[in-house]
Amino acid sequence: MATILAFAGSNSSTSINFKLVKYTSGLIQQNEVKVMDLSSFPVPMYSADTEKNNGYPEDVVALQKDIKNADGLIISVNEHNSGPSAYFKNLMDWLSRVDKRFLEDKKIFLMSTSPGRRGAISSLTYVKDTLPRFGGEIMTTFSLPSFNDNFDPEKGILDGELKAGHQVALADFLKTL
Template identity: 60%
Template sequence: MAAILAFAGSNSSTSINFKLVKHTISLVQSHDIQILNMAEHPFPMYSEDCEKEHGFSNALVKLENDIKKSDGIILSANEHNGNPSAYFKNVLDWLSRLDRNFLEDTKVLLMSASGGRFGGARSLGVLENMLPKFGGEVLATFSLKSFNDNFSDDGILDEDLKSEHQTALNTFLDSLK
């Protein structure tokens, strides 16, 4: 049984990416899953001055420890103007100051959901290139476009997207065996 950490790269209390993460983990069996709601984890904007004056918060150190204890991460990141949100980029900046290789030997299922027709694909591409710089291994990606049309409390509605999501999840889970 693998340890999986699941969270969205959004600090919104109404995050559609967090809804996608919760749906995804509902499909996982026989693994130890820890889910984080990042809306409950505020971090100050990174700056060298802030780091020198205040150091690293307990919440940041706990997040790093949770990541390092995990065999894999299920992550769904939002997109702002074609990039990961400033919030999530900031989290990555803080984590990389604690340990540049904070994702070392960690397998990642990387997803994105968006209300638009591209499903956050540009942000997904940025993160797919960025996470390996911190030691992560992105094993599969999934983009959920037109969230409000393709998702309900029952999960992913579009059969093609549902199949793509399951394939990405299976690829990730198979790597944890």
């Protein structure tokens, strides 16, 4: 049985990407899944001065250990102005300072969603190109467009084609663990 760490790249208490992460994690039966809600995960803005004066934030060090102990990751990234949120970028900056290869040998199912028709695809593309620099291996991706039209908290993904695509992407990811 594999251990999977799942989280959204958002610190919003109403994150639709976190809703997608919870939904996806709930579909996994044969593996242990730890879902982390980063909305209550404080991370100071990275600066060399902060690192020099205060060291690494304890929460970031703990997250790095959780990542290291996981066999795979499910991450859903939000999008601000055609890129990942400043929160997610800042988190990656801190994690890479703790250990440049903090994603070494990690299999990743990368997702994104947004209220818009593009489903945060620009952010997903940016993150897909960036995470391998830290040692991660993107096994599969999925983007859910028009979240408010295509997702229901009780039923999950409503559109049949999108739901099937999500199921295939998840199954392909799980096969790699």
